[in-house]
Amino acid sequence: xxxxxxxxxxxxxxxxxxxxxxxxxxxxxxxxxxxxxxxxxxxxxxxxxxxxxxxxxxxxxxxxxxxxxxxxxxxxxxxxxxxxxxxxxxxxxxxxxxxxxxxxxxxxxxxxxxxxxxxxxxxxxxxxxxxxxxxxxxxxxxxxxxxxxxxxxxxxxxxxxxxxxxxxxxxxxxxxxxxxxxxxxxxxxxxxxxxxxxxxxxxxxxxxxxxxxxxxxxxxxxxxxxxxxxxxxxxxxxxxxxxxxxxxxxxxxxxxxxxxxxxxxxxxxxxxxxxxxxxxxxxxxxxxxxxxxxxxxxxxxxxxxxxxxxxxxxxxxxxxxxxxxxxxxxxx
Ligand code: PEP
Ligand code: MN
Numbered sequence: 168x169x170x171x172x173x174x175x176x177x178x179x180x181x182x183x184x185x186x187x188x189x190x191x192x193x194x195x196x197x198x199x200x201x202x203x204x205x206x207x208x209x210x211x212x213x214x215x216x217x218x219x220x221x222x223x224x225x226x227x228x229x230x231x232x233x234x235x236x237x238x239x240x241x242x243x244x245x246x247x248x249x250x251x252x253x254x255x256x257x258x259x260x261x262x263x264x265x266x267x268x269x270x271x272x273x274x275x276x277x278x279x280x281x282x283x284x285x286x287x288x289x290x291x292x293x294x295x296x297x298x299x300x301x302x303x304x305x306x307x308x309x310x311x312x313x314x315x316x317x318x319x320x321x322x323x324x325x326x327x328x329x330x331x332x333x334x335x336x337x338x339x340x341x342x343x344x345x346x347x348x349x350x351x352x353x354x355x356x357x358x359x360x361x362x363x364x365x366x367x368x369x370x371x372x373x374x375x376x377x378x379x380x381x382x383x384x385x386x387x388x389x390x391x392x393x394x395x396x397x398x399x400x401x402x403x404x405x406x407x408x409x410x411x412x413x414x415x416x417x418x419x420x421x422x423x424x425x426x427x428x429x430x431x432x433x434x435x436x437x438x439x440x441x442x443x444x445x446x447x448x449x450x451x452x453x454x455x456x457x458x459x460x461x462x463x464x465x466x467x468x469x470x471x472x473x474x475x476x477x478x479x480x481x482x483x484x485x486x487x488x489x490x491x492x493x494x495x496x497x498x499x
Pocket of ligand 1: 349
Protein backbone atom coordinates (compact mmCIF):
# COMPACT_ATOMS: atom_id res chain seq x y z
CA UNK A 168 0.00 0.00 0.00
CA UNK A 169 1.14 3.54 -0.73
CA UNK A 170 0.04 6.34 1.59
CA UNK A 171 0.73 10.04 1.06
CA UNK A 172 1.09 12.19 4.18
CA UNK A 173 1.20 16.00 4.28
CA UNK A 174 4.36 18.01 4.89
CA UNK A 175 3.01 19.61 8.08
CA UNK A 176 3.96 16.43 9.98
CA UNK A 177 7.57 16.17 11.11
CA UNK A 178 9.91 13.77 9.31
CA UNK A 179 10.55 11.98 12.65
CA UNK A 180 6.84 11.44 13.17
CA UNK A 181 6.42 10.09 9.62
CA UNK A 182 9.33 7.73 10.27
CA UNK A 183 7.57 6.44 13.40
CA UNK A 184 4.43 5.66 11.37
CA UNK A 185 6.63 3.97 8.74
CA UNK A 186 8.38 1.85 11.37
CA UNK A 187 5.07 0.74 12.86
CA UNK A 188 3.81 -0.28 9.42
CA UNK A 189 7.12 -1.81 8.36
CA UNK A 190 6.98 0.65 5.46
CA UNK A 191 9.60 2.50 3.41
CA UNK A 192 9.46 6.25 3.64
CA UNK A 193 10.28 8.74 0.87
CA UNK A 194 10.15 12.50 0.97
CA UNK A 195 8.78 14.40 -2.05
CA UNK A 196 8.64 18.20 -2.36
CA UNK A 197 4.91 18.33 -1.42
CA UNK A 198 4.26 15.18 0.59
CA UNK A 199 5.74 12.12 2.27
CA UNK A 200 5.24 8.66 0.76
CA UNK A 201 4.90 5.52 2.89
CA UNK A 202 5.16 2.24 1.00
CA UNK A 203 4.35 -1.04 2.68
CA UNK A 204 3.98 -4.37 0.92
CA UNK A 205 0.78 -5.10 -0.97
CA UNK A 206 -0.69 -7.35 1.74
CA UNK A 207 -1.51 -4.18 3.68
CA UNK A 208 -4.89 -3.22 2.22
CA UNK A 209 -6.23 -0.59 4.63
CA UNK A 210 -4.95 2.73 5.91
CA UNK A 211 -4.16 2.29 9.64
CA UNK A 212 -6.75 3.96 11.89
CA UNK A 213 -4.28 6.57 13.20
CA UNK A 214 -3.50 7.73 9.64
CA UNK A 215 -7.04 7.81 8.30
CA UNK A 216 -7.63 11.46 9.21
CA UNK A 217 -4.27 12.74 8.00
CA UNK A 218 -3.55 10.71 4.87
CA UNK A 219 -3.94 12.83 1.74
CA UNK A 220 -4.02 9.87 -0.62
CA UNK A 221 -3.79 6.09 -0.53
CA UNK A 222 -3.60 3.21 -3.03
CA UNK A 223 -3.78 -0.53 -2.47
CA UNK A 224 -2.40 -3.08 -4.93
CA UNK A 225 -2.77 -6.73 -5.88
CA UNK A 226 1.02 -7.21 -6.04
CA UNK A 227 4.21 -5.41 -5.03
CA UNK A 228 4.26 -3.61 -8.38
CA UNK A 229 3.38 -0.33 -6.73
CA UNK A 230 5.49 2.74 -7.58
CA UNK A 231 5.82 1.49 -11.17
CA UNK A 232 2.11 0.75 -11.50
CA UNK A 233 -0.36 2.77 -13.56
CA UNK A 234 -2.86 2.38 -10.72
CA UNK A 235 -0.61 4.67 -8.67
CA UNK A 236 0.61 6.98 -11.43
CA UNK A 237 -1.50 6.62 -14.57
CA UNK A 238 0.81 8.46 -16.97
CA UNK A 239 4.21 7.34 -18.20
CA UNK A 240 7.12 8.87 -16.30
CA UNK A 241 9.03 11.32 -18.41
CA UNK A 242 12.75 10.53 -18.41
CA UNK A 243 15.07 13.35 -19.45
CA UNK A 244 17.72 12.32 -22.00
CA UNK A 245 20.01 15.33 -22.51
CA UNK A 246 18.02 17.93 -24.43
CA UNK A 247 15.16 15.51 -25.12
CA UNK A 248 13.11 12.89 -23.24
CA UNK A 249 11.22 9.65 -23.51
CA UNK A 250 7.98 8.69 -21.80
CA UNK A 251 5.76 11.60 -20.78
CA UNK A 252 3.52 12.33 -23.78
CA UNK A 253 5.05 9.28 -25.50
CA UNK A 254 5.91 11.17 -28.67
CA UNK A 255 9.60 10.24 -28.88
CA UNK A 256 11.42 7.06 -29.79
CA UNK A 257 15.05 7.15 -28.70
CA UNK A 258 17.84 5.34 -30.55
CA UNK A 259 20.63 4.07 -28.31
CA UNK A 260 23.34 2.53 -30.43
CA UNK A 261 26.96 1.48 -30.43
CA UNK A 262 29.16 -1.55 -30.03
CA UNK A 263 28.67 -4.23 -27.41
CA UNK A 264 31.92 -3.18 -25.73
CA UNK A 265 34.53 -0.45 -25.85
CA UNK A 266 37.52 -2.22 -27.41
CA UNK A 267 39.90 0.51 -28.55
CA UNK A 268 40.11 4.24 -29.19
CA UNK A 269 39.90 3.68 -32.93
CA UNK A 270 36.84 1.42 -32.67
CA UNK A 271 34.89 3.73 -30.36
CA UNK A 272 35.86 6.82 -32.33
CA UNK A 273 34.61 5.27 -35.59
CA UNK A 274 31.38 4.38 -33.79
CA UNK A 275 30.93 7.97 -32.58
CA UNK A 276 31.55 9.39 -36.06
CA UNK A 277 28.85 7.17 -37.50
CA UNK A 278 26.36 8.05 -34.74
CA UNK A 279 27.00 11.76 -35.24
CA UNK A 280 26.45 11.42 -39.00
CA UNK A 281 23.15 9.69 -38.28
CA UNK A 282 22.06 12.37 -35.79
CA UNK A 283 21.95 9.92 -32.87
CA UNK A 284 22.34 11.26 -29.32
CA UNK A 285 23.20 8.24 -27.19
CA UNK A 286 26.24 6.00 -27.54
CA UNK A 287 26.05 2.62 -25.83
CA UNK A 288 29.14 0.54 -25.10
CA UNK A 289 30.09 -1.64 -22.15
CA UNK A 290 33.35 -1.44 -20.18
CA UNK A 291 32.51 -4.17 -17.66
CA UNK A 292 31.08 -7.05 -19.67
CA UNK A 293 29.17 -9.85 -17.91
CA UNK A 294 30.38 -12.83 -19.92
CA UNK A 295 29.16 -16.40 -19.93
CA UNK A 296 32.72 -17.76 -20.09
CA UNK A 297 35.63 -16.55 -17.97
CA UNK A 298 37.97 -17.01 -20.94
CA UNK A 299 36.46 -14.25 -23.06
CA UNK A 300 36.94 -10.47 -23.21
CA UNK A 301 35.51 -8.79 -20.11
CA UNK A 302 35.90 -5.15 -21.10
CA UNK A 303 38.47 -2.41 -20.62
CA UNK A 304 37.16 -1.33 -17.21
CA UNK A 305 37.98 2.20 -16.14
CA UNK A 306 40.23 2.78 -19.19
CA UNK A 307 37.10 2.20 -21.27
CA UNK A 308 35.08 4.65 -19.16
CA UNK A 309 37.78 7.26 -19.70
CA UNK A 310 37.61 6.72 -23.46
CA UNK A 311 33.82 7.13 -23.31
CA UNK A 312 34.21 10.38 -21.35
CA UNK A 313 36.62 11.65 -24.02
CA UNK A 314 34.14 10.75 -26.75
CA UNK A 315 31.36 12.59 -24.91
CA UNK A 316 33.54 15.72 -24.90
CA UNK A 317 34.60 15.39 -28.51
CA UNK A 318 31.29 14.35 -30.10
CA UNK A 319 28.69 15.68 -27.65
CA UNK A 320 27.11 12.22 -27.32
CA UNK A 321 25.45 10.94 -24.16
CA UNK A 322 26.95 7.76 -22.74
CA UNK A 323 24.95 4.67 -21.74
CA UNK A 324 27.13 2.02 -20.12
CA UNK A 325 26.55 -0.86 -17.79
CA UNK A 326 27.37 -1.84 -14.23
CA UNK A 327 28.29 -5.49 -13.91
CA UNK A 328 28.72 -5.62 -10.14
CA UNK A 329 29.10 -3.46 -7.05
CA UNK A 330 32.92 -3.26 -7.26
CA UNK A 331 32.71 -0.56 -9.93
CA UNK A 332 29.15 0.78 -9.55
CA UNK A 333 30.40 4.17 -8.29
CA UNK A 334 32.80 4.50 -11.24
CA UNK A 335 30.05 3.78 -13.75
CA UNK A 336 27.73 6.30 -12.05
CA UNK A 337 30.53 8.88 -12.19
CA UNK A 338 31.12 8.50 -15.96
CA UNK A 339 27.74 7.48 -17.38
CA UNK A 340 24.88 9.72 -18.45
CA UNK A 341 22.59 6.69 -18.46
CA UNK A 342 23.33 3.73 -16.21
CA UNK A 343 22.54 0.25 -17.53
CA UNK A 344 21.73 -2.69 -15.27
CA UNK A 345 22.20 -5.77 -17.43
CA UNK A 346 19.97 -8.81 -17.76
CA UNK A 347 22.24 -11.02 -15.66
CA UNK A 348 22.42 -8.34 -12.96
CA UNK A 349 18.69 -7.57 -12.78
CA UNK A 350 18.38 -9.20 -9.36
CA UNK A 351 21.52 -7.67 -7.87
CA UNK A 352 20.09 -5.55 -5.10
CA UNK A 353 23.40 -3.78 -4.51
CA UNK A 354 23.31 -2.60 -8.13
CA UNK A 355 19.61 -1.72 -7.96
CA UNK A 356 20.34 0.44 -4.90
CA UNK A 357 23.36 2.06 -6.58
CA UNK A 358 21.20 2.77 -9.64
CA UNK A 359 18.43 4.11 -7.39
CA UNK A 360 20.85 6.47 -5.65
CA UNK A 361 22.66 7.51 -8.85
CA UNK A 362 20.30 10.37 -9.73
CA UNK A 363 20.72 9.31 -13.39
CA UNK A 364 18.38 7.62 -15.84
CA UNK A 365 18.63 3.85 -15.49
CA UNK A 366 18.09 1.22 -18.20
CA UNK A 367 16.88 -1.87 -16.38
CA UNK A 368 17.20 -4.92 -18.63
CA UNK A 369 14.88 -7.84 -18.05
CA UNK A 370 16.65 -11.01 -16.97
CA UNK A 371 16.24 -13.66 -19.66
CA UNK A 372 14.64 -16.02 -17.16
CA UNK A 373 12.57 -13.42 -15.36
CA UNK A 374 8.85 -12.86 -15.33
CA UNK A 375 7.36 -9.45 -16.00
CA UNK A 376 6.37 -9.28 -12.35
CA UNK A 377 9.99 -9.83 -11.30
CA UNK A 378 11.11 -7.10 -13.71
CA UNK A 379 8.66 -4.53 -12.36
CA UNK A 380 9.53 -5.49 -8.79
CA UNK A 381 13.15 -4.63 -9.61
CA UNK A 382 11.97 -1.33 -11.10
CA UNK A 383 10.17 -0.66 -7.80
CA UNK A 384 13.47 -1.34 -5.98
CA UNK A 385 15.14 1.46 -7.94
CA UNK A 386 12.16 3.80 -7.62
CA UNK A 387 11.88 3.22 -3.88
CA UNK A 388 15.40 4.68 -3.57
CA UNK A 389 13.93 7.91 -4.92
CA UNK A 390 14.83 7.54 -8.61
CA UNK A 391 11.84 7.56 -10.96
CA UNK A 392 13.98 7.81 -14.10
CA UNK A 393 13.77 4.12 -14.89
CA UNK A 394 13.59 2.76 -18.44
CA UNK A 395 12.57 -0.88 -18.84
CA UNK A 396 14.33 -2.89 -21.52
CA UNK A 397 12.98 -6.10 -23.04
CA UNK A 398 15.98 -7.93 -24.54
CA UNK A 399 14.65 -11.41 -25.14
CA UNK A 400 13.81 -14.26 -22.83
CA UNK A 401 14.80 -17.90 -22.92
CA UNK A 402 12.23 -20.16 -24.53
CA UNK A 403 12.43 -23.70 -25.93
CA UNK A 404 13.72 -22.23 -29.22
CA UNK A 405 17.43 -22.56 -29.88
CA UNK A 406 17.74 -21.27 -33.46
CA UNK A 407 17.59 -17.68 -32.26
CA UNK A 408 19.63 -16.56 -29.25
CA UNK A 409 16.55 -15.57 -27.23
CA UNK A 410 12.87 -14.81 -27.93
CA UNK A 411 11.78 -11.16 -28.00
CA UNK A 412 8.71 -10.99 -25.79
CA UNK A 413 6.42 -8.53 -27.55
CA UNK A 414 3.38 -9.77 -25.58
CA UNK A 415 5.31 -8.81 -22.47
CA UNK A 416 5.87 -5.35 -23.92
CA UNK A 417 2.13 -4.97 -24.53
CA UNK A 418 1.50 -6.00 -20.90
CA UNK A 419 4.05 -3.51 -19.62
CA UNK A 420 2.54 -0.70 -21.71
CA UNK A 421 -0.86 -1.43 -20.18
CA UNK A 422 0.16 -1.84 -16.54
CA UNK A 423 3.47 -0.11 -15.91
CA UNK A 424 4.13 3.65 -15.82
CA UNK A 425 7.72 3.51 -17.12
CA UNK A 426 9.04 4.02 -20.66
CA UNK A 427 9.96 0.81 -22.47
CA UNK A 428 12.79 0.24 -24.91
CA UNK A 429 13.57 -2.90 -26.87
CA UNK A 430 16.86 -4.56 -27.64
CA UNK A 431 16.44 -6.76 -30.72
CA UNK A 432 20.22 -7.29 -30.95
CA UNK A 433 20.58 -9.49 -27.87
CA UNK A 434 17.21 -11.14 -28.51
CA UNK A 435 17.98 -12.26 -32.06
CA UNK A 436 21.69 -12.87 -31.66
CA UNK A 437 22.26 -12.63 -35.43
CA UNK A 438 22.62 -9.48 -37.52
CA UNK A 439 20.22 -10.71 -40.22
CA UNK A 440 17.09 -10.40 -38.09
CA UNK A 441 17.74 -7.10 -36.37
CA UNK A 442 16.32 -4.65 -38.96
CA UNK A 443 13.01 -6.53 -39.23
CA UNK A 444 12.69 -6.69 -35.45
CA UNK A 445 13.57 -3.01 -35.08
CA UNK A 446 10.78 -2.17 -37.56
CA UNK A 447 8.32 -4.41 -35.69
CA UNK A 448 9.23 -2.78 -32.37
CA UNK A 449 8.84 0.69 -33.90
CA UNK A 450 5.39 -0.29 -35.17
CA UNK A 451 4.49 -1.17 -31.56
CA UNK A 452 5.17 2.43 -30.59
CA UNK A 453 7.94 1.69 -28.09
CA UNK A 454 9.90 4.48 -26.41
CA UNK A 455 13.27 3.44 -27.73
CA UNK A 456 15.56 0.88 -29.29
CA UNK A 457 18.95 -0.36 -28.23
CA UNK A 458 20.94 -1.64 -31.20
CA UNK A 459 24.47 -3.02 -31.31
CA UNK A 460 26.58 -1.78 -34.21
CA UNK A 461 30.32 -2.10 -34.75
CA UNK A 462 32.70 -0.67 -37.37
CA UNK A 463 33.89 -4.23 -38.05
CA UNK A 464 31.43 -6.77 -36.55
CA UNK A 465 33.54 -9.76 -37.53
CA UNK A 466 36.43 -8.33 -35.46
CA UNK A 467 34.24 -7.65 -32.38
CA UNK A 468 35.48 -9.11 -29.10
CA UNK A 469 31.96 -9.79 -27.81
CA UNK A 470 28.59 -10.42 -29.49
CA UNK A 471 30.19 -10.41 -32.96
CA UNK A 472 27.36 -12.27 -34.71
CA UNK A 473 24.64 -9.80 -33.77
CA UNK A 474 26.31 -6.45 -34.38
CA UNK A 475 25.27 -4.53 -37.49
CA UNK A 476 27.99 -2.98 -39.60
CA UNK A 477 27.63 0.76 -40.12
CA UNK A 478 26.03 0.45 -43.54
CA UNK A 479 23.45 -2.05 -42.23
CA UNK A 480 22.77 0.23 -39.29
CA UNK A 481 22.20 3.30 -41.50
CA UNK A 482 19.81 1.37 -43.78
CA UNK A 483 17.89 -0.01 -40.81
CA UNK A 484 17.67 3.43 -39.16
CA UNK A 485 16.39 5.12 -42.33
CA UNK A 486 13.68 2.45 -42.67
CA UNK A 487 12.30 3.22 -39.20
CA UNK A 488 11.41 6.81 -40.03
CA UNK A 489 8.11 6.24 -41.92
CA UNK A 490 7.00 3.58 -39.42
CA UNK A 491 7.67 5.89 -36.48
CA UNK A 492 5.76 8.68 -38.22
CA UNK A 493 2.82 6.34 -38.89
CA UNK A 494 2.48 5.59 -35.16
CA UNK A 495 2.91 9.25 -34.18
CA UNK A 496 6.52 9.04 -32.97
CA UNK A 497 9.54 11.17 -33.65
CA UNK A 498 12.92 9.45 -33.76
CA UNK A 499 15.26 11.19 -31.32
C1 PEP B 1 24.62 -5.53 -23.44
O1 PEP B 1 23.72 -4.66 -23.52
O2 PEP B 1 25.70 -5.48 -24.06
C2 PEP B 1 24.36 -6.73 -22.61
C3 PEP B 1 25.34 -7.39 -22.01
O3 PEP B 1 23.06 -7.07 -22.60
P1 PEP B 1 22.25 -8.08 -21.63
O4 PEP B 1 22.51 -7.61 -20.24
O5 PEP B 1 20.83 -7.86 -22.09
O6 PEP B 1 22.75 -9.46 -21.92
MN1 MN C 1 26.26 -7.21 -26.17
